[in-house]
Amino acid sequence: MNDSGAYGRLAEVYDTLNAELDYVAWADFVEAAFERYIGRRPEIVLDLACGTGRMTYELAARGYDMIGVDGSAEMLGEAMERRVSINNPLYLMQDMRDFELYGSVGAVLCCLDSINYLTEESDVLACFAAVRNYLDPGGLFLFDVSTPYRFEHIFADNAYVLEDEEKGIYCGWQNSFDAESGLCEFLLSVFERNDDNSYDRFDETQCERLYTLDKLRELLAASGLEYIDCLGGFDFAAPADNADRWYIAARRPAE
Numbered sequence: 740m741n742d743s744g745a746y747g748r749l750a751e752v753y754d755t756l757n758a759e760l761d762y763v764a765w766a767d768f769v770e771a772a773f774e775r776y777i778g779r780r781p782e783i784v785l786d787l788a789c790g791t792g793r794m795t796y797e798l799a800a801r802g803y804d805m806i807g808v809d810g811s812a813e814m815l816g817e818a819m820e821r822r823v824s825i826n827n828p829l830y831l832m833q834d835m836r837d838f839e840l841y842g843s844v845g846a847v848l849c850c851l852d853s854i855n856y857l858t859e860e861s862d863v864l865a866c867f868a869a870v871r872n873y874l875d876p877g878g879l880f881l882f883d884v885s886t887p888y889r890f891e892h893i894f895a896d897n898a899y900v901l902e903d904e905e906k907g908i909y910c911g912w913q914n915s916f917d918a919e920s921g922l923c924e925f926l927l928s929v930f931e932r933n934d935d936n937s938y939d940r941f942d943e944t945q946c947e948r949l950y951t952l953d954k955l956r957e958l959l960a961a962s963g964l965e966y967i968d969c970l971g972g973f974d975f976a977a978p979a980d981n982a983d984r985w986y987i988a989a990r991r992p993a994e
């Protein structure tokens with residue numbers, strides 16, 4: 740996995756820092772997208788760059804046969820801790836640019852800006868080509884990306900603090916966006932409170948790349964996937980100019 744996608748110790752606090760994300764509503768949207776774009780409920784679903792497996796488990800609980808692929812052992816370790824007794828997902832530690840499955844799947848999801856972690860166009864192309872390779876003909880590929888608006892106006896060179904006072908976790912987050920390359924570097928410093936009220940600190944650097952919709956459509960087409968739609972949210976509305984995330988639907992053409 741490239742350094743930009745490094746999720747090391749951050750995995751320990753990842754779910755706490757992202758606690759506000761509503762994966763129940765997100766999974767409702769995914770199921771509505773299955774109905775709208777392919778008119779069927781896929782049996783096997785791949786959650787690509789599944790991270791700590793919040794979407795993977797939500798869909799497993801709804802009866803899908805889930806496969807989760809991620810390149811970070813630490814993120815997958817957190818996902819494995821969530822294991823329940825029935826219908827457990829199959830987790831594979833692999834790179835999203837050249838993953839291999841045991842067979843094809845009816846849908847591939849890639850949630851929460853994971854495509855932006857691929858910092859070269861050739862990486863995105865390789866990832867899309869692998870998705871096409873393992874999608875059933877007519878199968879759905881649903882992913883989201885951070886929009887150019889988010890890179891330019893929200894990430895920018897801004898600094899943020901995320902905190903969970905009850906759990907004693909604080910994350911300082913300094914961005915540095917280079918408009919020319921489209922790369923945004925995030926310097927994260929996390930403080931975790933110990934039982935004696937002292938704090939441990941660790942730092943992690945991540946990097947994401949801005950992709951325009953035209954570029955993503957070009958890369959989808961080049962990998963043999965058919966672009967279907969770009970949405971601004973779970974209500975299937977077209978994205979506003981200041982949308983921070985695009986939800987993009989594509990499909991492997993039926994044969």
Ligand SMILES: C[S@@+](CC[C@H](N)C(=O)[O-])C[C@H]1O[C@@H](n2cnc3c(N)ncnc32)[C@H](O)[C@@H]1O
Binds near residue numbers: 789793810
């Ligand atoms: C922002 S997290 C999203 C995780 C999950 N999809 C979610 O909804 O919480 C991005 C994930 O992409 C993974 N990742 C980044 N680059 C990767 C690569 N080249 N191959 C596989 N996984 C990668 C990271 O390990 C991390 O789990």
